[in-house]
Amino acid sequence: MAAEAKERGCPCGGKLHRACYRRKPRGGPPEVEGDRAYRRRLSFCCAEEGCRRRTTPPSALFLGRKVYFGAVVVLVSVLHQGPTPTRLARLQELVGVSARTVRRWRQWWLETFVESRWWRAARGRLRAPVDEGRLPLSLLEAFAAAEAQQQLVHLLRFVSPLTTTSAPASLVF
Numbered sequence: 226m227a228a229e230a231k232e233r234g235c236p237c238g239g240k241l242h243r244a245c246y247r248r249k250p251r252g253g254p255p256e257v258e259g260d261r262a263y264r265r266r267l268s269f270c271c272a273e274e275g276c277r278r279r280t281t282p283p284s285a286l287f288l289g290r291k292v293y294f295g296a297v298v299v300l301v302s303v304l305h306q307g308p309t310p311t312r313l314a315r316l317q318e319l320v321g322v323s324a325r326t327v328r329r330w331r332q333w334w335l336e337t338f339v340e341s342r343w344w345r346a347a348r349g350r351l352r353a354p355v356d357e358g359r360l361p362l363s364l365l366e367a368f369a370a371a372e373a374q375q376q377l378v379h380l381l382r383f384v385s386p387l388t389t390t391s392a393p394a395s396l397v398f
């Protein structure tokens with residue numbers, strides 16, 4: 226998506242230069258968290274003097290300004306649906322996330338996300354209606370793929386418009 230944005234260039238016609246934001250991702254294994262490629266949010270700046278407008282493409286890696294990887298926010302929320310205390314404890318240990326944060330993410334999916342203007346428009350593009358009381362699992366199920374990993378990538382790409390700076394502030398969580 227970043228490559229496509231760079232290819233399109235600035236609305237003024239200028240070329241885009243890379244001007245990334247620094248990120249400090251959480252929820253991944255140490256070797257991933259420490260990888261330079263994951264420690265930046267791809268963004269561009271117009272090279273044209275007098276314009277310099279910033280273009281930040283959608284991201285499938287990060288969900289808004291949340292510090293945890295988007296994949297973690299989705300998967301932990303899914304696994305939290307009907308959790309047993311043991312499962313939740315294991316989850317917290319695995320990604321280093323507090324029970325409070327997980328509850329906040331669940332609330333975000335069930336309230337902020339479903340009430341967003343973007344979702345109200347986008348849900349119609351899905352083949353079948355999604356049970357909003359079972360998000361994000363129901364959304365994951367909406368993307369048929371041979372492998373669970375691919376399903377997750379489809380979901381993250383689908384919700385990626387939420388991650389651009391033009392998204393309403395209430396969606397930046």
Ligand SMILES: [Zn+2]
Binds near residue numbers: 235237238
């Ligand atoms: Zn420009």
